[in-house]
Every structure is written in structure tokens, then in C-alpha cells.
Amino acid sequence: MYIRKFLKKITVGFYFIQRVIIQHFCKAWLNTILFLYNVPHGNVKTGGGIFRIRISRKGVLKIGDNVNFANKWEVGYPLKSYIRIKGSGVLTIGNNVGINSSLIFCDNSITIGNHVHIGGGCKVFDNDFHNMNYMDRRDPVLNGLTKTSPVVIEDDVFIGTSSIICKGVTIGARSIVAAGSVVTKSIPHDEMWGGNPAKFIKKINIQ
Numbered sequence: 401m402y403i404r405k406f407l408k409k410i411t412v413g414f415y416f417i418q419r420v421i422i423q424h425f426c427k428a429w430l431n432t433i434l435f436l437y438n439v440p441h442g443n444v445k446t447g448g449g450i451f452r453i454r455i456s457r458k459g460v461l462k463i464g465d466n467v468n469f470a471n472k473w474e475v476g477y478p479l480k481s482y483i484r485i486k487g488s489g490v491l492t493i494g495n496n497v498g499i500n501s502s503l504i505f506c507d508n509s510i511t512i513g514n515h516v517h518i519g520g521g522c523k524v525f526d527n528d529f530h531n532m533n534y535m536d537r538r539d540p541v542l543n544g545l546t547k548t549s550p551v552v553i554e555d556d557v558f559i560g561t562s563s564i565i566c567k568g569v570t571i572g573a574r575s576i577v578a579a580g581s582v583v584t585k586s587i588p589h590d591e592m593w594g595g596n597p598a599k600f601i602k603k604i605n606i607q
Contacts, residue, residue: 423447430469439463442495446471452482459485459506464495464514471501479521489526494555505529508548508567516553519561519579526551526567554589574605 426446434441437455442465451469455461461483471480479501485491489506493499494514502522504510510526518524528546536542549568553559557571560579565571570586577583578594578601587593592601 426451426471434463437461442466444469446481452480454484456486456489458488460488460490461485462490462492464493464497466496467493468498470498470520500561507546509550510553511551512553513555513557513573515556517558518553519559519563521562522559522564524551524553524565528567560594576604 423445427444430444430446430451433451433453434444437453439455439461441463444463444467446469451471453461469481481499481501481503483491483504484506486505486507489508489510491504491506491510491512493512494516496515497512497518498516499518500520500522502518502520502524504524505527507527510524512518527548531537531543531545532547533542536545547567551565551567552570553565554571554573554575556574557576559565559571559577560581562579563577563581563583565577565583568586569583571577571583572587572589572591574590575587576592577587577598578592580596581594581598582596583593584597587598590603590605592604593599594601
């Protein structure tokens with residue numbers, strides 16, 4: 401009985417130390433990458449895995465203060481956060497934002513406000529990735545000519561795990577996107593939406 405408790409404490413302590421070391425290493429690596437890409441940012445942190453960033457020569461990334469890119473953490477496990485900015489895309493992330501093991505692919509413009517929470521396994525896209533014309537998709541060059549439209553996620557929005565935010569969408573302040581939703585059209589402020597495609601569920605934050 402005592403041996404079991406002792407071994408359990410050692411195991412818990414080992415995992416705690418391991419996590420702290422990994423978090424410090426990943427934070428140092430992230431800051432190095434942001435420095436190399438000349439990305440303006442405040443305090444950022446990450447952990448659990450190397451946070452991947454790809455920014456084109458003309459692409460722009462701006463990160464606010466107190467932003468946490470969680471990796472392989474709880475509902476996001478075993479995924480890692482990944483940001484890709486293509487062409488002259490501009491991605492702006494506000495202050496006090498938490499992004500858990502999610503993908504953000506920006507070809508045009510994506511704006512994430514302050515105090516936003518993006519759950520594990522979410523995807524935010526401002527483009528179609530492939531041409532919508534089947535004949536053009538047969539051509540490798542034309543296949544890559546896709547439509548883009550800005551995405552705006554306003555302050556205090558909460559996006560539930562495994563949700564997909566499609567191009568041209570604005571999510572109003574304080575609104576909630578239920579887990580597993582596919583958002584294809586804009587959501588007003590102070591509303592909860594969910595489903596595939598996401599639909600209005602109820603008003604929230606009513607005083």
C-alpha cells in the first residue's frame with residue numbers, strides 16, 4: 401500500500417518536471433521562430449510540442465500579449481497548433497487569447513480579437529484550398545486559384561473543440577460556437593450556434 405503511494409508520487413513528480421521542461425523549451429523555440437520571422441508579439445507561451453509556423457515572404461503575423469498556443473493538451477491531444485500564412489495574408493491575434501492544438505490557414509485576412517478561446521482540434525480557414533470548378537481542378541495550376549474572404553472572430557468568443565470556421569465568416573462578440581460545428585455564415589453577437597452547418601440555438605449573456 402505504502403509502496404504504491406510512493407511510486408505514484410514519484411510518477412506524478414516525474415511527469416510534472418517533464419512538462420515544465422518541455423514547456424520552457426517550447427516557449428524558447430517559439431520565441432526564436434517569432435524573432436526569425438520578425439513577428440511583433442507580447443508574452444506568448446506554448447507546451448507539449450513544437451508549435452509550427454509557416455509565413456510567406458509577403459505574409460504578416462501579429463500576436464498580442466498573453467497568448468497561449470497549447471499543444472497536445474487535453475481535448476487537443478495529440479494535435480499541435482499550426483499557423484500557415486500564404487501570399488499576402490494577414491493574421492492578427494489579440495490579447496489574452498488561448499488556441500488549443502488548432503489550425504489557422506490564412507491566405508487573405510483573419511482577425512482574432514481579445515479574450516478569445518479556440519478549443520482543441522479547431523480549424524479556421526479564409527479560403528477554399530481548391531478551385532470550385534471541376535474542370536479547373538484538373539489543372540494543377542488552376543486548381544490552386546481559390547476564392548478567399550476575411551474571417552473575423554470578435555472579442556470574448558468561445559469556439560468549441562473540433563469546430564471549423566469557414567471563409568467570409570464573422571463571429572460576433574461574446575458568442576459561442578458549440579463543439580463540432582461547421583460555421584459557414586456569420587454569427588451575431590451574444591448568440592450560441594451549433595451543428596453542421598451551424599445554426600442559431602439561443603441568445604446568451606442576456607442581463
